[in-house]
Amino acid sequence: MTLTSKTGTRVIAATALLALWGCGSDPALRTEASASGIRAAEEVGANEVPRASLHLQLAKEELAKAKKLSADGENAQAASMLSRSEADAELAVALSREDAEKTESQAAVERVHQLRQDNKLLLD
Amino acid sequence: MIKFILPVCLTGVGVFSGCGSTPPAELVSAREAYRHVSVGEAGKVAPAEVHVAGLALAKAEKAYKDEAEAFRIRDLSYIAQRKAELAGAIASITIQQKGQADANKTFVDTQGKVLNQAKGDLSATQTALMETARLAAEAEKDKLAAEQRARDAQAALARLAAVKEEPRGVVITLSGSVLFASNQTVLLGEARTKLDQVAAVLLTTRERNITIEGHTDSQGSDSHNMTLSQGRADAVRSYLIERGYEADRIQAHGLGEGTPIADNASAEGRANNRRVEIIIAPEAHTSN
Numbered sequence: 001m002t003l004t005s006k007t008g009t010r011v012i013a014a015t016a017l018l019a020l021w022g023c024g025s026d027p028a029l030r031t032e033a034s035a036s037g038i039r040a041a042e043e044v045g046a047n048e049v050p051r052a053s054l055h056l057q058l059a060k061e062e063l064a065k066a067k068k069l070s071a072d073g074e075n076a077q078a079a080s081m082l083s084r085s086e087a088d089a090e091l092a093v094a095l096s097r098e099d100a101e102k103t104e105s106q107a108a109v110e111r112v113h114q115l116r117q118d119n120k121l122l123l124d
Numbered sequence: 125m126i127k128f129i130l131p132v133c134l135t136g137v138g139v140f141s142g143c144g145s146t147p148p149a150e151l152v153s154a155r156e157a158y159r160h161v162s163v164g165e166a167g168k169v170a171p172a173e174v175h176v177a178g179l180a181l182a183k184a185e186k187a188y189k190d191e192a193e194a195f196r197i198r199d200l201s202y203i204a205q206r207k208a209e210l211a212g213a214i215a216s217i218t219i220q221q222k223g224q225a226d227a228n229k230t231f232v233d234t235q236g237k238v239l240n241q242a243k244g245d246l247s248a249t250q251t252a253l254m255e256t257a258r259l260a261a262e263a264e265k266d267k268l269a270a271e272q273r274a275r276d277a278q279a280a281l282a283r284l285a286a287v288k289e290e291p292r293g294v295v296i297t298l299s300g301s302v303l304f305a306s307n308q309t310v311l312l313g314e315a316r317t318k319l320d321q322v323a324a325v326l327l328t329t330r331e332r333n334i335t336i337e338g339h340t341d342s343q344g345s346d347s348h349n350m351t352l353s354q355g356r357a358d359a360v361r362s363y364l365i366e367r368g369y370e371a372d373r374i375q376a377h378g379l380g381e382g383t384p385i386a387d388n389a390s391a392e393g394r395a396n397n398r399r400v401e402i403i404i405a406p407e408a409h410t411s412n
Contacts, residue, residue, distance in 0.1 A: 055206075080199040087206035094213035101220035108227035115234050122241040123234070 037089030059088035150201035157208035166215035173211035300398030309355030323367035341394035354378025
């Protein structure tokens with residue numbers, strides 16, 4: 001076998017491997033990050049905050065789509081969709097925390113206001 | 125490569141890759157989201173998250189520029205937008221936490237002021253109450269002392285003359301024959317001694333008003349007796365003023381034979397009627 005033939009064989013083999021990889025070799029889809037992100041969002045009460053609830057729902061839908069794409073052999077698209085799910089879950093957690101912090105901050109300001117009102121005569 | 129791209133554009137497969145077509149909506153949204161957080165407060169309070177959002181957007185832009193698959197450009201743009209929104213949310217959390225910390229500090233400071241003010245007010249009130257109590261105790265002490273002086277004065281008077289309490293006041297009755305010679309209005313020598321003692325007692329209650337009434341028996345005419353009794357009352361008044369009693373507080377009246385206290389038919393009765401009464405007004409009438 002000549003050098004060209006040897007090279008050509010290697011190229012063909014590599015191409016075949018790549019083809020196998022690209023079309024239906026179905027490596028396991030790593031859904032742990034997305035799933036745990038969704039759980040975390042639920043635990044911090046994202047369902048109770050409108051914006052957070054929206055992104056939590058999107059994260060779940062995107063996770064389901066990713067699994068379907070993976071099952072259909074569209075692994076690159078599945079991985080990309082999974083990344084979207086992780087991003088939405090992460091945002092749902094942050095929006096839920098933001099809402100909680102706003103509520104606590106407003107309560108703290110109101111406490112000060114009430115204290116000043118209750119002691120107006122003393123403080124004037 | 126160019127031979128590959130142009131046919132794709134021409135067939136309108138809808139590959140959103142740099143062939144001059146409009147970038148996908150997701151990429152436009154991602155750019156806007158990043159612009160929003162990078163110019164706002166998030167850049168100051170959440171710089172790390174804004175940086176991550178910038179990197180995500182750069183990745184999407186590269187995919188778009190490199191004409192990657194449509195789904196990859198869309199997904200990377202979508203993720204870049206989410207990262208920008210995440211940066212905004214984290215910045216907001218930081219700002220809210222700071223606001224809460226400031227409010228809590230203000231609460232504690234204000235509570236402290238309220239407490240100090242209340243302590244100050246309490247202390248002032250306690251001091252005022254103590255002062256009020258002290259003044260009340262002094263006033264009570266003064267009152268008791270005044271009452272004792274009055275009692276002492278009455279007891280002293282009782283030793284000098286006939287003293288009686290009547291509605292018009294304390295009445296000291298001095299016999300006319302002790303004070304004056306018959307039909308005279310000049311005080312006898314021994315009368316002055318007695319009047320000195322009466323004056324000494326009266327001066328312990330010098331704030332009280334005094335009325336001096338001269339009386340006669342029924343012998344002689346009414347007009348003569350009026351004149352005589354007035355002259356005698358005036359003589360006693362003048363003497364008491366000499367001894368220090370305020371002139372404004374002493375009045376003298378001659379009542380003649382008009383108010384006898386005994387029967388003018390007998391010598392004893394007539395002697396009793398010939399008298400001078402010194403009336404010390406009750407305390408309600410102390411001021412003119």
